[in-house]
Amino acid sequence: MKYQGYLIDLDGTIYRGTEPIPAGRRFVESLQKQEIPFLFLTNNTTKTPAMVASRLKNEFAINVPEETVYTATLATIDYMKDLHLGNKVYIIGEPGLVEPILAAGFVWDEETPDYVVVGLDTELTYEKFVKATLAIQKGGKFIGTNPDKNIPTERGLLPGAGSVIAMVEASTQQKATYIGKPEAIIMDKAIEILNLKKSEVLMVGDNYTTDILAGINNQVDSLLVLSGFTQKAEVATLPEAPTYVVDSLDEWSFE
Incomplete structure (x- = not known):
């Protein structure tokens, strides 16, 4: 076909x-x-579309515009805009998740955000986990970037975004809305x-x-x-x- x-x-x-x-x-x-x-x-929410396109070009000789890359980050932004719950957000994630969300007009709020977005974060701390838990308990919409429990690496299968999200699901006793x-x-x-x-x-x-x-x-x-x-x-x-x-x-x- x-x-x-x-x-x-x-x-x-x-x-x-x-x-x-x-x-x-x-x-x-x-x-x-x-x-x-x-x-x-x-x-993958750790890299922006521009970073992905650059990597494809420089490492794999594949020349594509960044517009051909649609990440779970972009889908998360589109989803939040469609919901119209507000523009305040708290995020557990890497710069590839945080920066595009803020650039799209959302405002950082650790106390009473409209959305709590949880993704892979290699700098995850207990305090970030606490803030996400409390914000969701106060009514923040709980969004998980993707359900991938593990990511394959040369070291073996490492924890993925799904594992981080599962921790917050356990502490809040709420299921995330998954995007990816x-x-x-x-x-x-x-x-x-x-x-x-x-x-x-x-x-x-x-x-x-x-x-x-x-x-x-x-x-x-x-x-x-x-x-x-x-x-x-x-x-x-x-x-x-x-x-x-x-x-x-x-x-x-x-x-």
């Missing part, structure tokens, strides 16, 4: 950590050559940006629990590429099959 637009994961799909996946670069170049619109869809893949919020916003229907879009990624379920849960066709997280041996036992499975993105036909 010929799709009118593509949503593409990054780590494990276009590159693997610091290692390029050549088929990923060729896949992007094919989209560009055919002028098929696409967005890189990432749960596989949730509907980031998917609906991304498809809106592409200005396409769900039936016209393909979600491409290497991780069944985030990328592929983002497609399955939101009525978007999915392409699982076995170049990263989900292994070939797991495919036969997946609860619901992706629309397509390939060993390499070189195998994909755009027709």
